[in-house]
Amino acid sequence: MAVRSAFAKAVFILLVSVSLASCGGDESRIRPGLRIAVPNIPPAIGNPYQGVTVPTTLALQAIFDTVTTVDADGNPAPSLATAWRQVDPLAWEFDLREGVRFSNGEIFDAQALVESAQHMASKRGRGETIGSMLVQIERVEVVTPRRVRVVLNEPDALLPLHVSVWRIPAPQHFKSLKLPAGAREALGSGPYMIEARGDGRLLLRENPQAWRKPAIPVVELLMIPDKTARLQAFISGAVDMALVLSFDDREAAERGRGRMVPRLTSQVDFLGFRTIDNPATPLADPRVRRALNMAVDRQLLTDYLLGGATRPTSQLAPPGSFGFDSALPAFPFDRDLARRLLAEAGYPRGFALTMVVTTGEVAGDALYYQQIAADLATIGVRLETRSRPSTRLLQEVFSGNIGADMFSWNTRGTDPLMDFRHRSCLQASEARRPFHCDPQLTPLLQQAMNASDESERRRQYAAIAAFEREHPPGIFLWQRPDFDVIRNELQGYAPVQDQLFLERIRRTAQSTAPAEARARARVP
Amino acid sequence: MSELLAQLRKLIVLVLAVGCALFFLLRAAGDPAYVIAGMNATPEQIVAVREQYGLDQPLWRQFVVYLGGLARLDFGESISSGDPAMALVLDRLPHTLQLALMAMLLSIAVAIPLGAWLGARPDAPLRRAVSGVVFVLQGSPGFVLALLMIQLFAVELLWLPSIGYDAGDWRTWVLPTLSLAMFSAPSLTRVIAANVVEAMHEDYVRTARAFGASFSVTLWRHALPNALLGGAALAGVQFAGLLSGSAVIESIYGWPGLGSLLLESVSTFDFPVVQAEVFVIALLVFLVNASTDLLFKRLDPRLRDRR
Numbered sequence: 101m102a103v104r105s106a107f108a109k110a111v112f113i114l115l116v117s118v119s120l121a122s123c124g125g126d127e128s129r130i131r132p133g134l135r136i137a138v139p140n141i142p143p144a145i146g147n148p149y150q151g152v153t154v155p156t157t158l159a160l161q162a163i164f165d166t167v168t169t170v171d172a173d174g175n176p177a178p179s180l181a182t183a184w185r186q187v188d189p190l191a192w193e194f195d196l197r198e199g200v201r202f203s204n205g206e207i208f209d210a211q212a213l214v215e216s217a218q219h220m221a222s223k224r225g226r227g228e229t230i231g232s233m234l235v236q237i238e239r240v241e242v243v244t245p246r247r248v249r250v251v252l253n254e255p256d257a258l259l260p261l262h263v264s265v266w267r268i269p270a271p272q273h274f275k276s277l278k279l280p281a282g283a284r285e286a287l288g289s290g291p292y293m294i295e296a297r298g299d300g301r302l303l304l305r306e307n308p309q310a311w312r313k314p315a316i317p318v319v320e321l322l323m324i325p326d327k328t329a330r331l332q333a334f335i336s337g338a339v340d341m342a343l344v345l346s347f348d349d350r351e352a353a354e355r356g357r358g359r360m361v362p363r364l365t366s367q368v369d370f371l372g373f374r375t376i377d378n379p380a381t382p383l384a385d386p387r388v389r390r391a392l393n394m395a396v397d398r399q400l401l402t403d404y405l406l407g408g409a410t411r412p413t414s415q416l417a418p419p420g421s422f423g424f425d426s427a428l429p430a431f432p433f434d435r436d437l438a439r440r441l442l443a444e445a446g447y448p449r450g451f452a453l454t455m456v457v458t459t460g461e462v463a464g465d466a467l468y469y470q471q472i473a474a475d476l477a478t479i480g481v482r483l484e485t486r487s488r489p490s491t492r493l494l495q496e497v498f499s500g501n502i503g504a505d506m507f508s509w510n511t512r513g514t515d516p517l518m519d520f521r522h523r524s525c526l527q528a529s530e531a532r533r534p535f536h537c538d539p540q541l542t543p544l545l546q547q548a549m550n551a552s553d554e555s556e557r558r559r560q561y562a563a564i565a566a567f568e569r570e571h572p573p574g575i576f577l578w579q580r581p582d583f584d585v586i587r588n589e590l591q592g593y594a595p596v597q598d599q600l601f602l603e604r605i606r607r608t609a610q611s612t613a614p615a616e617a618r619a620r621a622r623v624p
Numbered sequence: 625m626s627e628l629l630a631q632l633r634k635l636i637v638l639v640l641a642v643g644c645a646l647f648f649l650l651r652a653a654g655d656p657a658y659v660i661a662g663m664n665a666t667p668e669q670i671v672a673v674r675e676q677y678g679l680d681q682p683l684w685r686q687f688v689v690y691l692g693g694l695a696r697l698d699f700g701e702s703i704s705s706g707d708p709a710m711a712l713v714l715d716r717l718p719h720t721l722q723l724a725l726m727a728m729l730l731s732i733a734v735a736i737p738l739g740a741w742l743g744a745r746p747d748a749p750l751r752r753a754v755s756g757v758v759f760v761l762q763g764s765p766g767f768v769l770a771l772l773m774i775q776l777f778a779v780e781l782l783w784l785p786s787i788g789y790d791a792g793d794w795r796t797w798v799l800p801t802l803s804l805a806m807f808s809a810p811s812l813t814r815v816i817a818a819n820v821v822e823a824m825h826e827d828y829v830r831t832a833r834a835f836g837a838s839f840s841v842t843l844w845r846h847a848l849p850n851a852l853l854g855g856a857a858l859a860g861v862q863f864a865g866l867l868s869g870s871a872v873i874e875s876i877y878g879w880p881g882l883g884s885l886l887l888e889s890v891s892t893f894d895f896p897v898v899q900a901e902v903f904v905i906a907l908l909v910f911l912v913n914a915s916t917d918l919l920f921k922r923l924d925p926r927l928r929d930r931r
Contacts, residue, residue, distance in 0.1 A: 137787075137878075140888060142704060142705070142888075143702060143704050143705030143707060143712065143888075144704050144705040144706065223672070223676065224676070226669070226672050227660075227669075227672050227673050227676045229662065232661070232665070232666070232669040232672070235666075235668070235669075279706065280701065280705075280706025281701070281702075281705060281706035281707040281708075282706075283706065284705065284706075298715075298880070299719070299789050299790075299880045300789065300878050300879070300880035300884070322787060322878055323878050323880070323884075324787055324876075324877075324878035325875040325876075325878070325884060325887065325888075326875050326876045328771055328876075329771070329774065329786065329787065329875075329876045329877065329878065332771070332774045332775060332778060332779050332786045333778075333786045333787050333878075335779045336774075336778040336779045336782060336785070336786045337782070338778070338785050338786050338787055339787075491653075491654055491658075491659050491891065491893060492653075492654055494658050494659060495654045495655055495658045495659075498658045498665075498670070499655075499658075518666070532665065532666070532667040532670055
C-alpha cells in the first residue's frame, strides 16, 4: 500500500510539474511572421561592435545600419554614407544620409560617427571585432552635420569598403549603457529592433523610424545548434527558414515545401602548407606545391559534395571581394603534369605528408579530405590525416606549432590584404607567426600596402594573386558555400556573402498564412 | 549536526579540487586570446586581447586572482558577452533543473511499475520480450532516440513541436522530457526488475505467502519496497547525470539550459562561464548525492540503526 501511495505521489508531482512548467508563459507575446532557425544566438548579439559572420550578422544587420555596404560585385555601396571621396592619402570625407533616425528617436548625424570612432579607439573598442578591423581610423571630424572627415593613421585606399562593417549605434543611448554587457542593448537605425531575448530566442520587431522598411514586421530567431534538428524543425513547419545546413538536405527541404538557397560566404577554403620551421620539406619547392594542386579533382568535389554551389579556385580572395581576379585560371586537374612536376623537383616516387584538419565545420568536409588524400595518393603522395578541434588548430597555426605539413584553413573578408600578410614574411610577430614565407612576395605586398590609389591597389592585388598561383601557399579549394532552406512562399532572400538583408524577405500573395501553416504543425 | 559538518567539509574540498583542476585544465586546453581575436587577428590585436582579459599575466597570478574570485563566488565576466558569468549560469539553471526533474519523475513513474511487473514473473514470454526492448533502449544513444522521436512526432505525425523551449506551451516539454527519460528509465527499470526477482525469493516473501498473502500483496507490499532501495540509489546518480549530461539533448531541442551553455562556452573558450558552470554543476551533483544518502538512510532501517 505504501508503494502504491508513493507511486501515486510521484505521478501527482509529475502532473504538478507539467502544470507549473506550462504556467508563466506570456500569452500576449507577439507572434512572429517569420521564424528562422540558426545554429546559435551568441550572448553578445546586439553589440554593434562584435561579429562579422552569420548568424550574428543576421540580427546585427537588421538592427544597425553600416556606414557603407557591399554590392554583389564587391564594391562599396551607399548606406548611412551616400557619397565619399579621398581628400588626401590620410583623409576621406563621407556625405551622410539625411532623415535617418535611430529607433529611440535620436537623429543620426556626423556626431554619431565621431562618438562611435571614439569608442572603437578605446582599449575596449580595440578588443572588439569591428574596432580591431578598423585600427587605421585615428579619428572622425565633423565638417558639417551631414559630412564627416575620417582621419587615418596610415593610407587606406579601400576605406569605403572597409567601413562596410562599421555599425553605428544611437550615440546618446550608447553612452548611457553600462559596458561591456550593456553594449548588446544598443539601439540602431536598422529595419528592426530587439523586442525580446532569452530562452534561446531573439524576437525582432519593426523599427518604425527605419528608412529600410521591412516587409515582415516581426521576426524570431530560434537557436537550434544541431543541424539535423534544424532541418527537422523546418520540415515540421516549426520554422520558415533554417540556416547553415548541408547540400544533402536539399531533397528533405523540398519535401517540406521549401527550397535550398546556397549562400557563398566570404571565406575561401584551402589546405595550407607549412614551409616555415619544417626543414627539408618537399613543400619548399613551388613545383611540388603546384603538383599537389593539380592532382586534386576539385571539380568532382564541388559538383558532388557541394552540389555545384561553388567552383574550384586558384586564388585566396573570394569572388566578389576587392582584388579578386576573374581572369586568373584555376589549376587544371592533370595528374600526368603533376607527376612530371614532382619528378622535376626530385620526387619521382612521391613522399609522405601529414595533415591536420577540422571536421564538422562544413557538412561533408570529412569526405572531401578523404578524397583529397586518395587523389594525392595517385601521384605517390601519401597523406596521413588527423583531426583537431577548430579552436586547437587556430592556436597551433597562430603560435607556429603546427604538428603537421598541411592543415585546413580559410581566408575571410572583403579585402584580402590582411590574409596576404598572414602568410608572408611580413608577419614576424610572436603573437601570430606565419606558416609560409616567400621573400619574393614581400616587395609586392609592400607595394600593395602603400598604394593609395584604388586602381593601383587592385593591380597590385592581381600581381600578388598571380604570384601565389605560381607559388601556392596551399592547395586552393573553393569559396565556401553555406546552404540555407527557405519556405517556397518566401521571396526576396538574396544574400550577398555574409549579408542576409532580412528586411527584403516577403511572403507572396498566394502564400499560406503563417498561422495556418503553423497550426497544421502544432507549433507553439 | 556532525553529519552536516562532515558533508560541508566534503563540499569545501570538492569545490577547491574542482576549481583548481578546472583552472589548469582550461589553461592547458589553449589560449583563448586566439579564439576571441579570431582567424583574421593581427598580432597587435592578439596582444590587446591578452591584456584586456589578464591572460598576459603569469599563470600563478591568474590563479591567485581566480582563487580570490572563487572564495567570493565571483567568476568574472563572460568573455563572449561581458555579463557576470555566474548570472548567465543561474539564468540557464532553472531550465535544466525543470527538464531533469520532469525526466526523472517520468522515469520513476515508468520504471517502478514496469520493473515490478517484469521482475514478478521474469520467465513469462511477454515479459521476456519487453525485457528485450528495455535492454535495447538502454543501449541506444540518447541523441539517436531524440532525433527519431522528432522525426516521428514532429515531422511525420505533426503532433508535437520539434523544438523547445516555451514555458507557456506544455507540448514543447514532451519530446525533450521523453528523450531524457528514455536515457534513464531503461536502466532504472532493469535494476528494479532484478531486485524484485531477488526479493521474491527471500524468506520474508515465502513467509508472507505461507501466511496466505496473495501474490499481488507479496509483490507490492513486501518485495517491491525492498527492491526500490537499489533503484533509489541509481535514481540519485541518474538525476545527477541528467543535470550534467543533458548537453546533447538540449542542443538537439534548442533547449536553453546549462548543457547548451556549456557547449557554447567551451567552444568559444569562455573560461569564466565554463568555470562558473562546472562549479554549479559540481555543487548540484554533490547536493543530489548527499540527499540520496539521506533518503537512503530514511528508507533503509539498517542504515539508520548504524548511526
